[in-house]
Amino acid sequence: MNAPPLLAVDGLGKAFDGLVANRDISFIIHHAEIVGLIGPNGAGKTTLFNCLAGFHTPTTGRISFEGQDITGTTPEAAAALGIARTFQIVRIFHSMTALENVMVGAMLRSKRVADARYRAEQELAFVGLSHRADNQASDLTVSEQKRLEVARALATEPKLILLDEVMAGLNQTEVREASQLVHRIHQRGIASIIVEHVMEGIMPIAHRMLVLDYGAKIADGTPAEIAENPAVIAAYLGE
Ligand SMILES: Nc1ncnc2c1ncn2[C@@H]1O[C@H](COP(=O)(O)OP(=O)(O)OP(=O)(O)O)[C@@H](O)[C@H]1O
Ligand SMILES: [Mg+2]
DSSP: OOOOOSEEEEEEEEEETTEEEEEEEEEEEOTTOEEEEEOSTTSSHHHHHHHHTTSSOOSEEEEEETTEEOTTOOHHHHHHHTEEEOOSSOOOOTTSBHHHHHHHHHTTTOOOHHHHHHHHHHHHHHTTOGGGTTSBGGGSOHHHHHHHHHHHHHHTOOSEEEEESTTTTOOHHHHHHHHHHHHHHHHTTOEEEEEOSOHHHHTTTOSEEEEEETTEEEEEEOHHHHHTOHHHHHHHHTO
């Protein structure tokens, strides 16, 4: 039996008034795959995430998840199906504790507070934040807040996680830890699409890279293929 791919995007476009942020983008994501999504500032990466996670309705094209059409779905429905995300600018509940923030994610699967708490503790441990469980989220460092968002996303029990610049602003050690975290997410059987400008964080761990430029996909290949692709080099050199 041929199972459908985890995610299939076909001819996706998104326009804001006159501005075309995504144009005719097609690609497939397989179960547990680690895919890097790169491109210059304004290339349309976050817009694509917003379309995949139900925050924007695409202008054209289709998105299917495990064979089910989810084009124009809501964030709640996308999360329920197994698509979780983090935000380029972290969106945590500042006045809640770290544990409570992750419990918000866990409540998607469990209405029992004790279960959600247990689940949240597991995910805090997974991202290395157990010692911060009872701290107010606003007291966490930027690096910790990014990991907190990853924990909250994982607590929703996703099949696909969309990580938007979780390595931005991190020092070398933290970038290495973030790469290892992505690899451990893969080992749990969860696919990830990682928007990242920090190449040393993504290139060593990605199975495949997608490259956007001016809203369109200009390359789709292994990190090694992407690194020597003339169109990609030109996009980054601004030619
Ligand atoms: N809600 C919106 N309304 C209008 N224009 C938008 C909206 N969201 C994004 N855009 C525009 O769409 C284009 C793509 O933006 P997007 O945020 O997707 O880029 P990006 O690749 O994530 O960039 P960066 O690397 O800087 O985060 C930009 O020109 C941006 O100004
Ligand atoms: Mg962005």
